[in-house]
Amino acid sequence: MLKMENWRVSAEVERDRFLGFTGEHLARRLEIRARVPGYACKLDLEFEDGQKNILGLTAEGGVLCTDIRREYVACHGRVLAQVRGLKGDEVIKSNV
Incomplete structure (x- = not known):
C-alpha cells in the first residue's frame, strides 16, 4: 500500500509503485494510507503520450x-500520478 504523510507519497514495497490489472475485470483498487481531514482529494494522472485523466x-x-x-488508462507505459x-479555495498537491 502507498502512504502519504505531509502530502508526500511513498511506496513501502517496490511493487506498489506499479499499476497493473489483475483478475478478469481489468481493474485495480489503488489505496493510499493518508489522513487529510477536510480535503476532497483527486488523483491526477499524466501518461507518456501526454494524455491526462483525473480520478476521484x-x-x-x-x-x-x-x-x-x-478505460481510465490512456496508453501503456509510464504514468505520473x-x-x-481541495479545501475551499485552498489547493495542495503531493509529490509526483
Whole structure:
C-alpha cells in the first residue's frame, strides 16, 4: 500500500509503485494510507503520450482509494500520478 504523510507519497514495497490489472475485470483498487481531514482529494494522472485523466479519491477510514479501470488508462507505459487536495479555495498537491 502507498502512504502519504505531509502530502508526500511513498511506496513501502517496490511493487506498489506499479499499476497493473489483475483478475478478469481489468481493474485495480489503488489505496493510499493518508489522513487529510477536510480535503476532497483527486488523483491526477499524466501518461507518456501526454494524455491526462483525473480520478476521484474516496476517504475510507484513513485510506484514500479509487478503482483504476482499463478505460481510465490512456496508453501503456509510464504514468505520473499526483494527489491533489481541495479545501475551499485552498489547493495542495503531493509529490509526483
